[in-house]
Amino acid sequence: MAANKKISSAVIRRLPRYYRYLSDLLNMDITRISSKELSKRMGITASQIRQDLNCFGGFGQQGYGYNVEFLYKEIGNILGVNDRFTTIIIGVGNMGHALAHYGNFRKRGFDTIGLFDVNPDIIGQEINGIKVMHTDELESFVQKNHVDIAILTVPYEQTPEVAEKVARLGIKGLWNFSPMDLRLPYDVVIENVHLSDSLMVLGYRTKEKFGKSRK
Amino acid sequence: MAANKKISSAVIRRLPRYYRYLSDLLNMDITRISSKELSKRMGITASQIRQDLNCFGGFGQQGYGYNVEFLYKEIGNILGVNDRFTTIIIGVGNMGHALAHYGNFRKRGFDTIGLFDVNPDIIGQEINGIKVMHTDELESFVQKNHVDIAILTVPYEQTPEVAEKVARLGIKGLWNFSPMDLRLPYDVVIENVHLSDSLMVLGYRTKEKFGKSRK
Numbered sequence: 470m471a472a473n474k475k476i477s478s479a480v481i482r483r484l485p486r487y488y489r490y491l492s493d494l495l496n497m498d499i500t501r502i503s504s505k506e507l508s509k510r511m512g513i514t515a516s517q518i519r520q521d522l523n524c525f526g527g528f529g530q531q532g533y534g535y536n537v538e539f540l541y542k543e544i545g546n547i548l549g550v551n552d553r554f555t556t557i558i559i560g561v562g563n564m565g566h567a568l569a570h571y572g573n574f575r576k577r578g579f580d581t582i583g584l585f586d587v588n589p590d591i592i593g594q595e596i597n598g599i600k601v602m603h604t605d606e607l608e609s610f611v612q613k614n615h616v617d618i619a620i621l622t623v624p625y626e627q628t629p630e631v632a633e634k635v636a637r638l639g640i641k642g643l644w645n646f647s648p649m650d651l652r653l654p655y656d657v658v659i660e661n662v663h664l665s666d667s668l669m670v671l672g673y674r675t676k677e678k679f680g681k682s683r684k
Numbered sequence: 685m686a687a688n689k690k691i692s693s694a695v696i697r698r699l700p701r702y703y704r705y706l707s708d709l710l711n712m713d714i715t716r717i718s719s720k721e722l723s724k725r726m727g728i729t730a731s732q733i734r735q736d737l738n739c740f741g742g743f744g745q746q747g748y749g750y751n752v753e754f755l756y757k758e759i760g761n762i763l764g765v766n767d768r769f770t771t772i773i774i775g776v777g778n779m780g781h782a783l784a785h786y787g788n789f790r791k792r793g794f795d796t797i798g799l800f801d802v803n804p805d806i807i808g809q810e811i812n813g814i815k816v817m818h819t820d821e822l823e824s825f826v827q828k829n830h831v832d833i834a835i836l837t838v839p840y841e842q843t844p845e846v847a848e849k850v851a852r853l854g855i856k857g858l859w860n861f862s863p864m865d866l867r868l869p870y871d872v873v874i875e876n877v878h879l880s881d882s883l884m885v886l887g888y889r890t891k892e893k894f895g896k897s898r899k
Contacts, residue, residue, distance in 0.1 A: 481885060481888055481889070482881075482885055484884070484885075484888070485878065485880065485881035485884040485885065486865070486878070486881060488884070489863055489864070489865075489878075489880075489881075493864075511865070512865070512867075547888070548884050548887065548888050549884075549887050549888060549891045550884075552891065554887045554890075554891075562785075563781060563782035563785040563786070564782045564786070566778060566781075566782065567778035567779045567781065567782040568879075570777075570778040571778070571779070571879070573863055573879075573880050574880060574883060577880045577883065577884055578884070578887060579883060579887065617887070617890060618883075618886060618887065618890065641890050641893070641894045642886050642887065642889070642890035643886075644882070644883060644886055648704060648788055649704070649708075650701070650704075650726070650727070652727075658886060658889045658890045658893055658894075659886075660882050660883070660885060660886040660889075662879065662882055663700065663701070663704075664783075664786070664788075664877065665700065665704075665788050665789060665792045666697075666700035666701060666704075667859070667875050667877055668789060668792065668794060668833075668859060668875070669699070669700040669703070669763050669765075669792055669793070670696060670697055670699075670700060670875060671833060671857050671858075671859055671873060671874075671875040672763065672764050672769045672793060672794065672832070672833065672857065673696055673699070673762070673763050673764060674696070674857070674873045674875075675769075675832060675833065675856050675857035675873045676764045676767065676769075678856070678873055679856045679873075
């Protein structure tokens with residue numbers, strides 16, 4: 470596999486989307502597809518698709534198109550689906566709870582191995598066979614278990630402090646759900662999820678297109 | 685206000701981010717800021733900021749910078765924060781439940797006025813003063829109440845059918861949490877939230893930067 474070098478971040482951001490569409494195709498027993506057909510389904514130009522997929526060594530064949538299963542597996546490999554990533558969730562409120570239950574992450578290569586909170590009502594609860602621990606136990610847990618990614622679903626004000634603690638413990642990937650662009654003076658990778666931003670864009674686009682009937 | 689015309693979608697997507705940062709500045713009692721300083725905080729170039737904010741009629745003043753409160757309010761107006769949008773949540777499982785509790789949406793202009801599910805264990809439950817109704821009651825609810833946005837947190841397989849029903853009832857904005865790029869043969873605006881995509885990108889970036897120690 471000639472992958473994993475110099476793939477632009479724009480292409481990387483599109484890979485999970487390819488992965489989803491290819492998964493759907495497999496579920497429909499579609500074994501091969503042309504860039505033109507894939508383009509129609511995905512709403513990306515065929516030339517963009519060819520360009521993107523060429524980054525990992527041109528999986529397509531002239532007149533045949535793409536082998537769906539092969540492409541699905543290759544993209545899965547690039548994304549690390551088979552490497553498996555271990556995750557912990559810090560903050561098992563409503564959002565943390567929802568994420569702990571979200572089965573799709575496991576399918577995508579992510580295994581939740583620890584849940585942490587400070588609320589005594591939540592500590593000791595079991596979700597999918599994992600007991601919620603006190604955040605004080607985080608350090609010893611991380612020493613005993615390799616953790617790739619910490620999912621942060623703690624209240625806004627506490628996010629920077631918890632994030633810094635996590636980074637100091639050596640966890641290298643942070644997935645932040647607080648409505649802030651988290652940055653840290655540590656060598657870590659951070660992805661910020663901005664749900665409200667997405668909703669505001671939807672609100673704007675709806676208003677722009679259809680106007681507002683209600684005050 | 686000279687806004688609401690021909691703002692590119694890339695700029696629109698950045699507006700909620702400006703809104704967040706300006707809100708933080710206000711909370712820190714910072715009343716004015718230069719594009720240079722804002723640039724440092726946001727990690728966007730100063731010229732990009734000036735260009736973006738000029739789209740709505742140049743709020744900045746040479747040598748003074750931007751009036752934070754004014755800019756915050758203007759962007760809020762453009763995004764429709766003060767118009768208020770009404771939303772309903774369809775599918776009150778773990779994710780729907782989490783979103784129903786998420787107070788930040790209200791601060792951003794979105795009021796949840798209805799909750800729907802088909803599960804008899806969930807119907808009748810009250811969240812933030814709103815009783816979960818059976819999805820069969822959706823039609824009569826929408827006839828009696830103006831609904832701007834439907835938040836879809838139903839299982840994957842049911843998403844297209846529920847989305848189509850919602851569109852037929854005349855709801856113009858759909859916020860979809862199923863891992864699919866929902867498209868409909870109706871004149872509606874759809875925003876798809878792809879949580880797994882974001883997590884996969886984080887996994888890739890972490891692996892790329894630090895390697896994988898675990899098999």
